[in-house]
Amino acid sequence: MERAAVELVGVTKRFGDDVTAVDDLELTIEDGEFFSLLGPSGCGKTTTLRMIAGFEFPTEGSIRIHGNEMGLKPPNERPVNTVFQSYALFPHMTVFDNVAFGLEMKKVSKADVEARVRRVLDQVQLAQRADARPSQLSGGMQQRVALARALVNEPEVLLLDEPLGALDLKLRQNMQYELKDLQSRVGITFVYVTHDQEEALTMSDRIGVMSNGRLLQVGDSHEIYERPTSRFVADFIGDINLIDGEISGSGSVRLSNGVEIEIPAGHDQSGSVTLALRPERLAIHRASDPPSPGRNHMKARITRRTYFGDVYFYDVDAGFDQPLEVKEENRPEIGTHDVGVEVTVSWTPDAANLVTD
């Protein structure tokens, strides 16, 4: 089983003549990986998941699971299971019967079904509620039943369609850790669809960011956050300052406010570029402070200060169309800056990324 868990080769899905939900997708998901498909609603991530599950078939291209071509195989003949967004628990069956459903379909012996269902219900801490109906359970419990119902079949790949979307914030955060733990324990490949960047960043081994049916960037959380390659990815994940500029020499850019700054080495672009800078990578200094070596500097004025408890958000006017956002921790040694004060904003060249449109 050294082969990739899921391979999508040139997968395109069109609905009717004018809706292209998924556009020429190339993606390889490794065995045992926690892979997230991240994007706004309508970006094609759920359609991609449904094609892997077999609820939809690609208009073009090929899907392989551990090397086996899926073609037009119906869902019941694929070695994958799905955790649905709304859980889709059978309301007319008990928790036990819900979880046992897949095993019974596969004609597993009664004793084995009993043992395996009990074990997985134990794992999700629902052994006591085996005889309850789904409607008698809380949202979090229903979520765990849905998970148990899929995992009990020991699928080669587990597909999860925004499984935490219906839970409240606290529960969602707890479930994030639980899911990640569970995944590393069982070692099954997870393909996780979400529009929540925090979920994707905290849980995934790798993330694929989608927009308008296209896969824009694939990488681990760190790469996606620190090294976005496109304006969309930079903007969709976290807060970001996007600054227009012009390449003015090797390793330098003249920004639209006229300031010339250094950029990280290794870029071969020329002409117009967009610079992406995270608010927390910018620092604010008093105008009288001496410039620190190795950093880009820019004169600016504080136009707004917002208190978030753990951090301050500053809007600073540095001569661009939009104010720059700067995020500083709420620590006495950093200090605060008042609105209207002239300051200097600085960052290290490698904090900036050149992104494409």
Next chain:
Amino acid sequence: MTGAPVTPELEKGAERAESRRGFLIGSPASAYLVLFFAIPLVLVFVYSFASRSSTGLTVLEDWNLDSYRRLLDPLVVEIFVRSFVLALITTAVCLLASYPFAYYIATRGPGLRNVLLILVMIPFWSNFLVRTYAWRVLLGSDGVISQISQALGGESIRVLFTPPAVLIGLVYGYLPFMVLPLYAAIERLDWSLVEAARDLYADGWTAFRKVTLPLSMPGIVAGSILVFIPSLGAYVTPAILGGARTVLMGDYIVSQFLAARNWPFGSALSFAVMFVMLIAAMLYFRAGARTL
């Protein structure tokens, strides 16, 4: 009242006002039901214990159970069993014919769905009696069925005035009462449940059997009761299509009131039919509820 702090008394008063409003809104319907349903029903019940004079007049004295005793007469039992079986078959045929159709409608796009639903309801726009008479033309010895048979070199067929003719008429008449509740039940089905079953290795047929069918049970129960009850007491259809030899409960009750002028026995028959309907409906509801 504005600005006064809320007290338990005030809240109770508001609740009382609310229930008074509910009663007022319901009162026209309640009055109608009491006047035209409850009172006549009580009258029928009272009459069923009355006796009959030699000239056929109902005498409201000498209260007795003779009419109920007569229910066990083999002739009455035979008519009853015939009606019961015919109503069962009608219900079964309606269910088998309607389910695929209701499923088809419920799974179409909104546009086509509305057109199909209107088509189901169009027959209601013309008179039931007229439509039943139309079947007389179709099923008679020179009707369409007979003509087709003859064109194919067969014999002339007369379905009219046989039990199958009544069955055809009943199924035709009550089909929409089965289609509509089935449609309503299937239409609000959560299709992700069917997908979940497919995802858990059920083939299409098994997913239908294990998920779609049990979850559409409320529609099956409602439709079956809506068809079974009027079929059991049907009068018009058997009278027009059944002929003299297929006497059913509806005919028989009418004949007791009109021809035989035995109102106490007619009343007892009516109550017996109602009782059976009630029991059947209760059993059916309970069976339906268990699957959910």
